[in-house]
Amino acid sequence: MTDSHDDASGRAVAPASRRRFLALGGASLATALTGCSGILNNGGGSSSGAVSLADFRGSGPLVEQRESPSGTSIEDLPDLEGELTLYLGGGEGGLYLDLIELLERKYENFSASHRLEPSSDLANTIIEEYEADATQADVFMAVDAGSLGAVANAGATAPLPEEALSAVPEDFQDGQGRWVGIAGRARSIPYNTDQFSASEIPSTVQQFPETAALQGTMGWAPTYSAFQSFVTAMRLLRDDDETRRWLQAMLDHGITEYNNEFVVSNTVADGTIGAGFANHYYALRVQSGRPDAPIALAFTEGDAGALVNVSGLEIVQGTDNSELAANFVRHVLSAEAQEFFATRTFAYPMIPGVAPVGDLPRIDELNPPDIDLTELADVSGTVDLMRDAGVL
Numbered sequence: 001m002t003d004s005h006d007d008a009s010g011r012a013v014a015p016a017s018r019r020r021f022l023a024l025g026g027a028s029l030a031t032a033l034t035g036c037s038g039i040l041n042n043g044g045g046s047s048s049g050a051v052s053l054a055d056f057r058g059s060g061p062l063v064e065q066r067e068s069p070s071g072t073s074i075e076d077l078p079d080l081e082g083e084l085t086l087y088l089g090g091g092e093g094g095l096y097l098d099l100i101e102l103l104e105r106k107y108e109n110f111s112a113s114h115r116l117e118p119s120s121d122l123a124n125t126i127i128e129e130y131e132a133d134a135t136q137a138d139v140f141m142a143v144d145a146g147s148l149g150a151v152a153n154a155g156a157t158a159p160l161p162e163e164a165l166s167a168v169p170e171d172f173q174d175g176q177g178r179w180v181g182i183a184g185r186a187r188s189i190p191y192n193t194d195q196f197s198a199s200e201i202p203s204t205v206q207q208f209p210e211t212a213a214l215q216g217t218m219g220w221a222p223t224y225s226a227f228q229s230f231v232t233a234m235r236l237l238r239d240d241d242e243t244r245r246w247l248q249a250m251l252d253h254g255i256t257e258y259n260n261e262f263v264v265s266n267t268v269a270d271g272t273i274g275a276g277f278a279n280h281y282y283a284l285r286v287q288s289g290r291p292d293a294p295i296a297l298a299f300t301e302g303d304a305g306a307l308v309n310v311s312g313l314e315i316v317q318g319t320d321n322s323e324l325a326a327n328f329v330r331h332v333l334s335a336e337a338q339e340f341f342a343t344r345t346f347a348y349p350m351i352p353g354v355a356p357v358g359d360l361p362r363i364d365e366l367n368p369p370d371i372d373l374t375e376l377a378d379v380s381g382t383v384d385l386m387r388d389a390g391v392l
Contacts, residue, residue: 051106056099056336058343060288062357066343070353071167071335080110080331082324085136087126089119090143090311099340103331119147120379126316130156135318138325141332143311144229145179149374151314152178158315161326164333168350169364172310174374181310182332183341184348184363187230189298189305190268190283191275201275201298205234205305209249216254217274219264222391225379226261226279226309232382234304237369240385247389262286269293277305281346284357301367308348308368309376 057063080103088096100112115122119142127150129135135156142148151157157178165177172181189201195217202211208218221227234243258264261278265286268276271294283295300306313332315325331337338349348356348363356362386392 051102053336053339055102056340061291062284063343067355069335069339069355071338071351072163072330072333074106074331074334074336077330077334078327080107080324080327082110082321084110084112084321084324084328085138086112086114087122087137087140088114088116089122089141089147095345096141098344099332099337102340119144123147123150126151127154127156130154130317133318135316137316138319138321139313139328140316141182141311141313144225144376145181145310145312145373146229146377146379148179148312148314149174150377152176152374156317158317158319158322160315160329164329167333171368172350179312179314180329180333181312181350183311183345184308184350185226185310186280186299186348186366186368187305187307188278188280188283189275189300190265190278190295191298192268192271193294193296194271195274198296198298203301204303205300206246206303209246209253214253214275218250218253219256219258219267219273219276220250221258221261221264221278222386224260227277228379228382228386229309229376230277230304230307231386232376232378233307233369233371235382235385236371236375237304244385244389247386247391251390265295269295280360284346299361299366302369304369306366306368307371308363308366309373310350311347
């Protein structure tokens with residue numbers, strides 16, 4: 001999700017449309033349970049108050065001249081005190097560790113041990129531990145709502161504090177107080193501005209196979225989990241048969257496969273391909289090292305291509321640290337922590353008082369599909385369908 005950006009004067013948005021374009025100018029899993037001595041500072045943090053907003057905030061052109069975020073500050077919350085065990089799911093877990101290290105530095109009497117593995121693996125572990133009455137984790141943080149939903153549906157979560165739930169839009173929590181989003185990622189269309197104008201990018205993903213100008217010049221990363229969540233959303237919104245036909249049509253259209261969506265976005269910037277499918281922050285990461293790269297973002301409307309997924313967290317049922325866990329959740333949704341996600345990872349913040357970086361449209365200006373994010377858990381069915389379509 002990292003640096004630089006131009007203005008968005010190239011947007012072509014009809015007044016009645018919520019479609020957004022963004023022109024950009026300048027984006028081995030550890031499985032052991034670590035000790036409770038701090039992540040980077042060996043033995044506890046510095047005295048309380050030593051960490052400021054500047055420590056949470058990233059740097060670079062997209063972050064310069066940002067206004068201070070609003071919302072509940074960590075200064076208004078009770079101190080974090082005690083030892084917390086975190087299960088961190090997914091490849092972005094290392095980013096979570098940076099945030100946790102800041103909180104350990106902030107609160108000298110707080111420390112966190114962690115276990116970092118793929119989200120689905122940890123979800124299964126939590127369910128197994130819960131069913132065996134042997135709960136180890138206090139909090140589960142995961143990069144996908146599907147894993148959070150699996151744990152919640154197994155009854156292995158405790159209620160979240162109302163103060164945290166009320167800070168986050170209803171679309172980015174499960175509605176029953178079992179899990180809540182902490183950072184968002186929007187599906188998007190990175191495109192090369194030397195090859196296409198904003199008006200040439202279709203407003204729905206269903207139109208892409210029919211757009212002659214894009215034939216043979218698109219890329220995707222079908223083995224990537226975010227892409228598979230997008231296909232899962234299409235299955236929910238359309239059905240398996242229509243999704244299979246769309247995938248096959250894109251293959252017939254001459255789409256190129258890449259290993260991940262950062263490579264897709266870089267290749268768009270190189271001009272090797274003209275457009276692709278990727279999470280929004282990868283184009284921003286491209287700009288961190290290539291401020292003048294000719295890359296912009298388009299967002300489709302109301303379909304799987306407009307999916308906004310979340311990283312989130314939940315309190316594990318059976319924890320002996322329910323008060324500390326609830327306070328930790330409130331800290332992750334504080335103005336400072338949300339500024340961390342917005343400016344260090346280029347994720348969408350979950351609270352209204354923190355703006356996304358640069359000229360990204362605010363999350364409430366996007367037009368995502370009406371979908372229960374926990375239903376994105378059926379990845380195995382999606383993989384089977386993609387294999388059947390010849391994509392995998």
